[in-house]
Amino acid sequence: MVFLSGWGHYPIIAADLSRPAHLASIRQQLNNSASIIGQGHQRSYGDSALAQHMIRMTTFDRLLDFNPKTGVLICEAGISLQQLLAIFVPRGWFLPITPGTSYISMGGAIASDIHGKNHHLKGCFSECLYSFSLMIASGDILECSRTQNAELFYATCGGMGLTGIILTAHIQLKAIQSAWITETQYSAHHLNDLLDLFEAHHQATYSVAWIDTLAQGTQLGRSILMLGEHSAIGSLTLAKKNNRTLPINLPIWVLNRYSISAFNQYYFYQGKTTTQPRQVPYQTFFYPLDTIQHWYRLYGKNGFIQYQFVVPKAAGRTALTHILTTIHQYQQYPFLSVLKAFGPANQNYLSFPMEGYTLALDFKLNNTLLPLLDILDAMVLSYGGRLYLAKDARMSETTFKNSYPEWEKFQRVRHQWQAHTRFNSVQSRRIGL
Amino acid sequence: MKKVLIIGATSAIAEATARLWANAGHQLYLLARDEQKLITIAQDLKIRGAAQVDYAAADFDQTMKHAKLIQQSLSSLHTFDYVLIAHGYLPAAHISDHNIPLALASFHTNAVSTLSFIHFIIQQFKQQKYGTLAVITSVAGDRGRQSNPIYAAAKAAVSVFLQGLQHQFYRSNIHIIDIKPGFVDTPMTAEFKKGLLWAQPETIGQGIAQVFQQPKNCIYLPQFWRYIMLIIRWLPDFILHRTKL
Numbered sequence A: 001m002v003f004l005s006g007w008g009h010y011p012i013i014a015a016d017l018s019r020p021a022h023l024a025s026i027r028q029q030l031n032n033s034a035s036i037i038g039q040g041h042q043r044s045y046g047d048s049a050l051a052q053h054m055i056r057m058t059t060f061d062r063l064l065d066f067n068p069k070t071g072v073l074i075c076e077a078g079i080s081l082q083q084l085l086a087i088f089v090p091r092g093w094f095l096p097i098t099p100g101t102s103y104i105s106m107g108g109a110i111a112s113d114i115h116g117k118n119h120h121l122k123g124c125f126s127e128c129l130y131s132f133s134l135m136i137a138s139g140d141i142l143e144c145s146r147t148q149n150a151e152l153f154y155a156t157c158g159g160m161g162l163t164g165i166i167l168t169a170h171i172q173l174k175a176i177q178s179a180w181i182t183e184t185q186y187s188a189h190h191l192n193d194l195l196d197l198f199e200a201h202h203q204a205t206y207s208v209a210w211i212d213t214l215a216q217g218t219q220l221g222r223s224i225l226m227l228g229e230h231s232a233i234g235s236l237t238l239a240k241k242n243n244r245t246l247p248i249n250l251p252i253w254v255l256n257r258y259s260i261s262a263f264n265q266y267y268f269y270q271g272k273t274t275t276q277p278r279q280v281p282y283q284t285f286f287y288p289l290d291t292i293q294h295w296y297r298l299y300g301k302n303g304f305i306q307y308q309f310v311v312p313k314a315a316g317r318t319a320l321t322h323i324l325t326t327i328h329q330y331q332q333y334p335f336l337s338v339l340k341a342f343g344p345a346n347q348n349y350l351s352f353p354m355e356g357y358t359l360a361l362d363f364k365l366n367n368t369l370l371p372l373l374d375i376l377d378a379m380v381l382s383y384g385g386r387l388y389l390a391k392d393a394r395m396s397e398t399t400f401k402n403s404y405p406e407w408e409k410f411q412r413v414r415h416q417w418q419a420h421t422r423f424n425s426v427q428s429r430r431i432g433l
Numbered sequence B: 001m002k003k004v005l006i007i008g009a010t011s012a013i014a015e016a017t018a019r020l021w022a023n024a025g026h027q028l029y030l031l032a033r034d035e036q037k038l039i040t041i042a043q044d045l046k047i048r049g050a051a052q053v054d055y056a057a058a059d060f061d062q063t064m065k066h067a068k069l070i071q072q073s074l075s076s077l078h079t080f081d082y083v084l085i086a087h088g089y090l091p092a093a094h095i096s097d098h099n100i101p102l103a104l105a106s107f108h109t110n111a112v113s114t115l116s117f118i119h120f121i122i123q124q125f126k127q128q129k130y131g132t133l134a135v136i137t138s139v140a141g142d143r144g145r146q147s148n149p150i151y152a153a154a155k156a157a158v159s160v161f162l163q164g165l166q167h168q169f170y171r172s173n174i175h176i177i178d179i180k181p182g183f184v185d186t187p188m189t190a191e192f193k194k195g196l197l198w199a200q201p202e203t204i205g206q207g208i209a210q211v212f213q214q215p216k217n218c219i220y221l222p223q224f225w226r227y228i229m230l231i232i233r234w235l236p237d238f239i240l241h242r243t244k245l
C-alpha cells in the first residue's frame, strides 16, 4: 500500500503499486483486480494514472530496434522521452512531437496522445506512431496500428490507459542538424494582438505563448509569444547542466497574487529585452521547467490543479476573453498560463485537441477554486470546447460526455475487448466510463 | 574500448551499469539465466552504442557449467578488461528462517556460485597479468543482524574472500573491488517499503562504472552507507541486540 498522486498532488490515494520486471508478472496481476491502470512517470496532473492497482511500467525502458538510416525506432513503453533524447539527439534525431516536460514515458505519450508546440502543423503524438503492442484484459498481446486492430489503435491513442497496458511502441524520429533551437520572442499587449500573432506566424514550426493572467482591461491577455525553429548551426551534443531542485514544499502563502505578479513582471521584463532571434539548447526551449525538479512544490502541500481547455477557433477571442475576465472576478490567480494554437482534430476517439486555442492555467488548490472551475467548465462547453483528460482531476461525467462526442464508440471498443472488466482508473470511474 | 564480462547481466544494477559501458562503446558479454530478458537487454545495449554484445544463458547454481560459460565469454571477448559479478538472491527472511533447503540454496547462489566464478576469472587474470573484477556484495555482510542472517553470511563470505585476493594481488595490475550497495530500488526489493535511504539502480550503476576507472578495494554505494555501517559495526552487542535492525 502506498500513498500516491499525480503531478498536481491532488487527489492523493492509498493503493497498491507494482513495478513488474517481467511480462508474466503483469499478466498475473490482471487476474487480481477490476481496478487496474498502467502508469508511466506520473506526469499527468490529476487521477488518470491512479487506481486501486497501479502497474508502473518504468522498468520496461529498453530500445528494441533502431534504423539509423530512416530514424525508425521500436522501444518499450516505460522509457522516458528524456532518456530517448539523451541517446538520439547526439546522433541527429529528435522526437517529432514533444510536450512541455521530457520526463514522461512513451506509454504516457500514447495514452494521452500528447501535443507539442507544433500541433498546429504536425498534430498529436500518434502522428509519429506506426504501431504499438498492447496487453489486453485477457493477457494476450496485440499489435495495433491503423491497419491492424485499428479500433484498438484509435481507442488507445488518447485512451488514458483504459484499453490495456501499452508494452512497446514503433515510432518515427525526425532528423535534426543541431541540438539548438532558434528562438524568437514577440510581446503582445493584448489577447487580440496575441491571436493575430499566432495567425501571422502560422508557418513557424513551434509556437507557444505565456500569458500574464493578472493583467486586466486594456492589458488583458498581455503575453509573450515564443517561436522556435530547429537550428542549422551548433553541434548535436550539449554540455551537461545540473538540475536545480526545490528541496521542500514552500509555504502556501508564497504563491499569492503579489508574488505571482512579481514573477510575471520579471518574466515580461526578461521577454521584452530579447526579441532578436537567439540560439537556445533544445531543453531550454521545450522543457523550461525540467531544470527545476519538483517545481510543483512551489504550490505548497495542498497541491494544485492545471486547468487546460480547448475552444474552437471561431469562438476563440470571445471565449478566451470571457474566461480570463471570469477568473479575475473570482480573484483566482493562476501561476503559469500557457496558450497555444491547435490544428485540426484527429481520428482517435478521446484525443483532446481540436482546431482552435488551448489555454493551460495552473491554480493553487483552495476552497473557492473548485466552484469557479465548475463555472469555467460550463463556459468552455458552451463555446464548443473541452478539457484535457491528462490534466483533469475533477470534471463531471456530464461535462466529459457532453464534450467528447466519440465516448460511446470508445466504450464499445473497451467492452468488445473486456477492457472495462480490468482497466479502470479513479478518473474513468468519475467520468462514467 | 574495454572488453567487459557481466555475470548476472539481467540484474537491475548490472543493467544500469551496462548502459554506461554501452554508451562508452565497450564490447560486452552477458551471462544470466533468463534468455528472453538477455535477448532484449543485448539488443538495447547494442542500440545504445556497445561495440558488440554477445550473451549466454544458464542457471549459475549449476557450478559445473561455469568453466564452459567462461570459455564461451573468452572466445568472444578474447580478454577480460572488466568483470562485474552481480547476480544474487534475497530470500524472504520469514521463509529462509524456517526453510532449511531454501536457506542453503540461497547461500549456494550468493556465496558458492559467486566464489566459483571468481576462481575462473582470477585464473584468466593471472594469464593476462591484468584485469579488474568487481563483485556486488552488500552492506548486509558487514555485520550479522536478526534480519536475514543467511543472506548476510553469504555476502560476508564473498567479502572476506575478496579481501584475501586483494592481499594476494597487492601491487599488481589485477584489481579486486568489493561493491557494497545499501538499499536499492530493484525487483529484488520490490516488496519493501521505500524511504529516504533508498537509491535508484542508475545511481549505483554510475558509482560502479566510476570505480572501474579508479579501482578501490571496497566502496559503499551510495557513499553515505560507509558511515552508517561504521556505526552499525561498532555498536556493542548489548545495544544492537535490543534493536530491530
Ligand SMILES: Cc1cc2nc3c(=O)[nH]c(=O)nc-3n(C[C@H](O)[C@H](O)[C@H](O)COP(=O)(O)OP(=O)(O)OC[C@H]3O[C@@H](n4cnc5c(N)ncnc54)[C@H](O)[C@@H]3O)c2cc1C
Pocket: A007, A037, A038, A039, A040, A041, A042, A043, A044, A045, A048, A049, A057, A077, A078, A098, A099, A100, A101, A103, A104, A105, A106, A107, A108, A109, A111, A112, A113, A114, A115, A116, A159, A160, A161, A162, A164, A165, A166, A167, A289, A390, A391
Ligand atoms: C510540466 C508538464 C508539462 C506538460 N506539458 C504537456 C504538453 O505540452 N502537452 C501534453 O499533451 N501534455 C503535457 N503534459 C502532460 C503529460 O504529457 C501527460 O500527462 C503524459 O501522459 C504523462 O506521461 P507519464 O509517462 O508521466 O504517464 P502517467 O502520468 O503515469 O499516466 C498518464 C496516463 O497514461 C496512462 N499510461 C501511462 N503509461 C501507460 C502504459 N504503459 N500503458 C497504458 N497506459 C499508460 C495512464 O494510465 C494515465 O492514464 C505535461 C505535464 C507536465 C508535468
Ligand SMILES: NC(=O)c1ccc[n+]([C@@H]2O[C@H](COP(=O)([O-])OP(=O)(O)OC[C@H]3O[C@@H](n4cnc5c(N)ncnc54)[C@H](OP(=O)(O)O)[C@@H]3O)[C@@H](O)[C@H]2O)c1
Pocket: B008, B009, B010, B011, B012, B013, B014, B032, B033, B034, B037, B058, B059, B060, B061, B086, B087, B088, B089, B090, B109, B136, B137, B138, B139, B180, B181, B182, B183, B184, B185, B186, B187, B188, B189
Ligand atoms: N537491491 C538491493 O537493495 C541490494 C542491496 C545490496 C546488494 N544488492 C545486491 O546487488 C546485486 C544485484 O541485485 P539487484 O538489486 O540488481 O536485483 P535484481 O534485479 O533482482 O537482480 C538479481 C539478479 O540475480 C539473478 N539471479 C538470481 N539467482 C540466479 C541464479 N541462480 N542464476 C543466475 N542468475 C541468478 C537474477 O536473475 P533473474 O533476472 O533471472 O531473476 C537477477 O538478474 C545482488 O547481488 C544483490 O544481492 C542488492
